[in-house]
Amino acid sequence: MNQTQAETVTLVVRHQVRPSHVQLYEAWLRRIIATASQCPGHLGVDVVRSRQPCVAQFTSVLRFSSLQQLQSWIDSEQRHQLIAEVEPMLRTGDQLEIAQGKEFWFMPEATQTPPPRWKQACVTFLVILPLSVLVPLLWQPLFHRIPWLGGYVPSNVVITLSIVLLVVYLFMPMATRLFAAWLSPTVDEDRS
16 A cells, blocks of 8 residues: 555535525535445545525535545545536535645635624633633742742743633634634624
8 A cells, every 4th residue: 555545635625505505405415425424435524614695605524545535436426416416506616625634724715704803802802811810820839939930021921921822722712612603794794
């Protein structure tokens, strides 16, 4: 087995669905996921949904054990029939992207609207406020034991670094998942 066949391969499928067809698309999506899961080498699928005023974006991330097995799925008659069935519901057709490796990071489409700034500010405030109170208290015992570390500049560097790392890597990802529905812009907000 060569290097290419030994690596996990990821297929990213992007579909822009007209709002009036979202329920039909969801039913179709369940069928194609079930069909793909029966293919040799299929390792799993994740679906990311996002809605815009005029279109719903679905990003499906499928993983296969090898490029050959992925290509077999792409070329399969079952997939071609299912894609032909869904094409009338799509605005831009079937968009495919293949990446090799165990992980695939992707950015949302550039057309996605970021959350309103005031909502971003609210979530950021809710994350940073408790940390700005608790983190200095947690460092105090160490600052008392090591006086030079408790000085104005070193203590502020340690506290600020702690808060930034906690916000970026731990609490902000959790907060954005928790408030995801609220952060999404609504049609009314887009018009204002």
